[in-house]
Amino acid sequence: MAGSMVYRLPVSDATAPHMVTFIQAMKASEAISDNRGYSHIAGFHGAPDWYCWHHQQSRRTPLQARLFLPWHRAYLWWLEQSLQDLVAGVALPYWDWTAQPTIPGAFAPRRLGTAANPLFSTQVLIPSASPPIRHRTVRRAGRTPGVALPTAPEITDLLNDSDWASFSDRLEDFHDQVHVWVGGDMGDITTAAYDPVFFAHHNMIDRVWYLWQVKHGNGGIPADLLAEPLMPFNKTTADVLDVQRLGYEYAASAAPISMPTTIRGGSHG
Amino acid sequence: MVEIHVFGPFPHGADAMMSRADLEFYGVNHFRPSFVAHVFFNDPDVSEDNWTDVRPSRAGRFAIFGHQTCVGDEGHCEVPVTSRRFDDRPSHPLTRAFKRVIVTETLKRCLADGPDLTVTVVVSCDPEIGMQFEGSLLDIRGLQLTTFG
Numbered sequence: 186m187a188g189s190m191v192y193r194l195p196v197s198d199a200t201a202p203h204m205v206t207f208i209q210a211m212k213a214s215e216a217i218s219d220n221r222g223y224s225h226i227a228g229f230h231g232a233p234d235w236y237c238w239h240h241q242q243s244r245r246t247p248l249q250a251r252l253f254l255p256w257h258r259a260y261l262w263w264l265e266q267s268l269q270d271l272v273a274g275v276a277l278p279y280w281d282w283t284a285q286p287t288i289p290g291a292f293a294p295r296r297l298g299t300a301a302n303p304l305f306s307t308q309v310l311i312p313s314a315s316p317p318i319r320h321r322t323v324r325r326a327g328r329t330p331g332v333a334l335p336t337a338p339e340i341t342d343l344l345n346d347s348d349w350a351s352f353s354d355r356l357e358d359f360h361d362q363v364h365v366w367v368g369g370d371m372g373d374i375t376t377a378a379y380d381p382v383f384f385a386h387h388n389m390i391d392r393v394w395y396l397w398q399v400k401h402g403n404g405g406i407p408a409d410l411l412a413e414p415l416m417p418f419n420k421t422t423a424d425v426l427d428v429q430r431l432g433y434e435y436a437a438s439a440a441p442i443s444m445p446t447t448i449r450g451g452s453h454g
Numbered sequence: 455m456v457e458i459h460v461f462g463p464f465p466h467g468a469d470a471m472m473s474r475a476d477l478e479f480y481g482v483n484h485f486r487p488s489f490v491a492h493v494f495f496n497d498p499d500v501s502e503d504n505w506t507d508v509r510p511s512r513a514g515r516f517a518i519f520g521h522q523t524c525v526g527d528e529g530h531c532e533v534p535v536t537s538r539r540f541d542d543r544p545s546h547p548l549t550r551a552f553k554r555v556i557v558t559e560t561l562k563r564c565l566a567d568g569p570d571l572t573v574t575v576v577v578s579c580d581p582e583i584g585m586q587f588e589g590s591l592l593d594i595r596g597l598q599l600t601t602f603g
Contacts, residue, residue, distance in 0.1 A: 232525050239519070240484065240551040244542040249552070314525040330456065330578045331505070332490040332517065354554055361517035365488045368580050372488040373522040374547075416544075 190429060191265075191276035192436040193392070196289040196385050199302075202441065203278060204291050210272040211303040211381060223307060223381075226264050229417065230378035232311050232318065236416050237374065239357070246409035251353040253360075254394045255410075257387050258425045259418040264384060265433065276433060279388035282363060283337040288326055292382045309370070309379045322380040325368035332366045335359040344397055349405030352397055360390050392435045395428055403427075455584025456502045457577045459592050463570035468561055472601040475561045477513065477573065481550040481595025485531060488520040489579040489591045493555050495564050496572050505576045513560035516553045522583065550595065561599075571599065 194203050214223040230237040238256035242249070261277060268275045280289050287293075292304040311318040339359070346352045363386050370376040377383050403426045411423040428434060468475060477493060494500045497511035506512070524531035533546040564571060577592045584591070 231521075235547050237547070238544065239547070241547065241549050242545040244537060244545070250544075311525070315527050315530075316525070318525060325580055325582070328582070329488070329490060329580045331492055331507075331515075331576070332578075333507070351554075354552070355556075358516050358553065361488070361519040362490065362515075364519040365490050365517045365579075368488075368583075372520070372580065372583070374484075374519060375521060375523075375525055377519075 189274070191269075191274060191433050192439045193276045193388060193433050194278055194436055194439060196278040196280045196285070196291060199291040199297050199304075203276065203439070206272055206275045207268075207278055208291070208297070208303060210268040210275040212300075213271040214268055215303050215307055221267060221270065223264075223267075224310065224379070226267060227307070227309075227378040227383075228311070229260065229263075230383075231373070231375040233313050234417075237378075238415070239374070243410075243413055245413065246407075248407050248409050249350070250410060250413060251350060252410065252413055252415065252422065253357045254353055254391070255413075255422040255425050256415050258391050258394070258428075258431070259415040259420045261384060261387055261391055262420075262425070262431045262433075263418050277384055277388045279392050279435070280382065280385035281389055281392075282334040282386070283340055286334045288324065288367070288382065289385065292385065304381045307379050307381060309376050318376065322371075322376065323369040324371060324380065324382070327366060328368050329365050329372075332362060334363060334366050340393060343393070344400060347401050347405070349407075352401075356390060356393055356397075359393075360386075391428075395435055398426070455579050455581050455587075455591070456505075457591055458500070458502065459575045459577065459590075460572065461575070461597055462572040464572075465569050466561070466564070466571040466599055467569075468565065468599070468601045470562065470565060471603060472558065472562075474556065474602045475558045476600045476602075477555045477557045478598045478600055479516070479553040479555075479594050479596075480598065482518060482553050483593035484518050484520045484551050485524075485548050486518075486520050486589070486591055486593070487522050487579045487583040487587050488518055489577050490515060490517045491575050491577045491592060493557065494574040494576065495557070495560050496567050497574055498572070500574050500576065502576075510563075511560070513557040514555035516555050518551065518553070521548060522587075557599075561601075573597070573599075 238252040306322040493513045494511040
């Protein structure tokens with residue numbers, strides 16, 4: 186329902202209702218070349234804007250500023266809101282690489298029917314780069330020797346780690362492994378977010394953090410970090426701790442049920 | 455592209471009562487192609503040809519999501535070495551990384567080998583990307599083995 190909280194569901198085949206909606210929204214977003222469109226938002230992460238938070242330090246605190254998870258949660262929220270401007274009720278799907286250890290089917294084919302698949306690749310066009318960047322995103326899945334996608338037992342073990350710092354570092358490393366595994370543009374911070382599978386991957390990372398929060402609560406994040414701004418999203422770390430405040434929850438499935446067109450019985454005349 | 459780095463032997467200082475052991479990599483340079491690094495303990499025979507996930511000496515792995523090349527103007531990818539009092543912007547994106555590998559079980563098995571430990575790190579990246587890169591993939595400022603009671 187427009188304006189309601191949405192459920193983020195697993196990536197499924199392209200004909201599933203939530204994927205049809207997502208593909209429709211992505212197609213519309215990729216067609217917009219101004220600051221409302223996908224390409225502009227993809228540019229927040231690496232080139233040309235370089236806002237993403239991975240290993241930076243904050244001069245507002247002597248603590249190690251582990252803002253990797255909060256920053257990317259805000260980033261997902263921003264994209265989801267921009268897609269909802271285009272298609273009411275759309276939600277970002279998550280790629281559970283523990284259950285689906287390959288490029289998800291909806292993201293893999295170049296075309297869906299007779300139309301270009303907006304989840305396969307996008308145009309990277311950054312004329313301000315030196316040298317200017319102009320290409321369509323590519324993937325080189327599994328080409329790096331010795332890299333593997335995280336497994337279910339590894340994530341289960343991670344969810345038992347009650348220490349925020351250790352949990353955050355370990356989850357970021359699993360995240361790094363997936364970037365290396367997908368390869369191509371996903372393997373380079375500069376252009377990774379232009380590949381639509383970036384957001385399905387990060388949605389899974391965000392879901393693991395959400396599951397950890399369900400289990401361990403929001404405690405453990407140092408108070409120093411709560412007021413840290415997450416640029417350019419108009420949010421602080423404290424603002425993104427509760428996913429419901431951002432308008433979404435995670436679910437395994439959701440089947441819309443049509444409203445009845447006829448009602449039998451119930452006559453009280 | 456595979457490269458091998460050997461650290462030690464050094465005294466590990468661990469005992470059987472530890473509840474957890476972390477191998478900590480400080481100041482990891484990520485201005486290079488993305489790579490994965492596998493860690494092996496006390497294994498002089500590990501080589502480019504035989505490093506695998508199931509090798510008993512394997513202690514764990516970490517990955518680096520890298521900045522492959524500089525796409526800015528001159529100076530864009532130089533990390534400032536000084537900071538100013540009123541500059542509280544986030545530090546440079548190429549600020550070096552911290553990585554930890556939990557090595558508890560493998561280290562416990564190595565206690566029987568004696569008081570010293572040798573760490574071998576096997577590093578690999580996409581061969582096609584690696585061919586375009588000059589230098590060592592693994593560039594760190596420090597390495598520490600930390601145990602917790």
